[in-house]
Every structure is written in C-alpha cells, then in structure tokens.
Amino acid sequence: MKKFDLADAVLLLLIPLTMVGFSASIHTRDHDISTTRAAQVNKIGENIDTEYSGSSDLNKGTIRPLYFQASRVFSVKYRTVNFKTVLDEDYREEKLYRYVPGAKKNNRTYSWKKIKAHTGKRVYVDKKAKAYYRDDDGERESEDFYRIRVSANKQATRYWVNEDAIDD
Known part of the structure; x- marks a missing residue:
C-alpha cells in the first residue's frame, strides 16, 4: 500500500515539473511564442486583382491591374418630386455627388464652394x-x-446630396 502512495506522490510531483520544463523550452531568446500580433481588420474598399491579356504573338501577353470597389448598395429607387428648400446648418458634413452613392462605379464628389453654398x-x-x-x-x-440644383433653370447642373444636407 505504501508503494502505491509513493508512486502517486512521484507522479503528482512529476506532472507540474514537466509542465514547467516544457513551458520553459518553448520560450527562447530569439522567438517567443507567447507574443501575438494584432488582428488585421477586413475593410470594404478598393481591391486590386490582375487580368492576363493574351496576344497573338507567343509570350507577348501582359498582366494589368483591375480595380473594383465593393459596394454595399444593392438597390436604388427613384421618385420625382418638385419643391424648394434651403441648405441645413450642418450641410458641410455631407458631400455633393454626381450620382447617388453606390449607384455608379465611378462617382465624383464636388466641393460646396462650387455652388457657393451657405x-x-x-x-x-x-x-x-x-x-x-x-x-456591417x-x-x-x-x-x-435628393437631387438639387441652385438655379431655377431646369438645365442647371444637378447634384445629389444626403437628406441631412437640406431642410425637408
């Protein structure tokens, strides 16, 4: 009976010692496994892919980058309205767009100075x-x-703005 107690005591002593020994062996001066790198966040943005454009001559093909931007917009519904309003006091926080954001691939933004906004x-x-x-x-x-223009002339340049830029 004492032999079994002695064997149990030795095993109980060996288990923590092996854990400490194993832990000490994986930490070296050159490389520490316990250090971690910050996780990288996946961002929706511009992705670059490549396209191979072949040629009739052998080995004359080229690789060129393809640019595309991920868009979260999946549908845009338009409605005709006709009213006058004024720019809100927080209009500077918004942008002027050529098209509804997300509706076209290459959408241009404009400065509020272009329409002399206030x-x-x-x-x-x-x-x-x-x-x-x-x-997300x-x-x-x-x-x-809303599509706005600053002139009463119906042929004036039109811009798209977020609803927060105007008083409804």
Whole structure:
C-alpha cells in the first residue's frame, strides 16, 4: 500500500515539473511564442486583382491591374418630386455627388464652394432616391438622397446630396 502512495506522490510531483520544463523550452531568446500580433481588420474598399491579356504573338501577353470597389448598395429607387428648400446648418458634413452613392462605379464628389453654398441657401429639388444597403451587421438599411440644383433653370447642373444636407 505504501508503494502505491509513493508512486502517486512521484507522479503528482512529476506532472507540474514537466509542465514547467516544457513551458520553459518553448520560450527562447530569439522567438517567443507567447507574443501575438494584432488582428488585421477586413475593410470594404478598393481591391486590386490582375487580368492576363493574351496576344497573338507567343509570350507577348501582359498582366494589368483591375480595380473594383465593393459596394454595399444593392438597390436604388427613384421618385420625382418638385419643391424648394434651403441648405441645413450642418450641410458641410455631407458631400455633393454626381450620382447617388453606390449607384455608379465611378462617382465624383464636388466641393460646396462650387455652388457657393451657405446655410439657408435656396435649392431646388427635383428627384428623391432611396438607396438600400446592408450594414456591417447584415441588416437592411436605407438612406435618402435628393437631387438639387441652385438655379431655377431646369438645365442647371444637378447634384445629389444626403437628406441631412437640406431642410425637408
């Protein structure tokens, strides 16, 4: 009976010693396994891929980059409206767009200086767009955009703005 107690005591002593010995052996001066690197966040943005364009001559093909931007917008619905309003006091926080954001691949933004904007400036609204997209959680969301012009002339340059830029 004492032999079994002695064997159990030796095993109980050996288990922690082997754990300490194993732990000490994996930590060297050159490389420490316990150090971690910060996780990289996946960002929706511009991705670069490559395309091979072959040629009729052998070994004359070229590889060129393809640029595309991921868009969360999956649907845009337009409606005709006709009203006058003014720019909101927080209009500078928004942007002027050539198209509804997410509706076109290459959408241009403009400076508010281009239309000589100021709080209370009268604008004419002729279209409303509701852009549907999926947020980061995968839930369906929507945003309203309005097409504005600063002149009463119907042929004046039009810009798309977020609903927060104008007083409804």
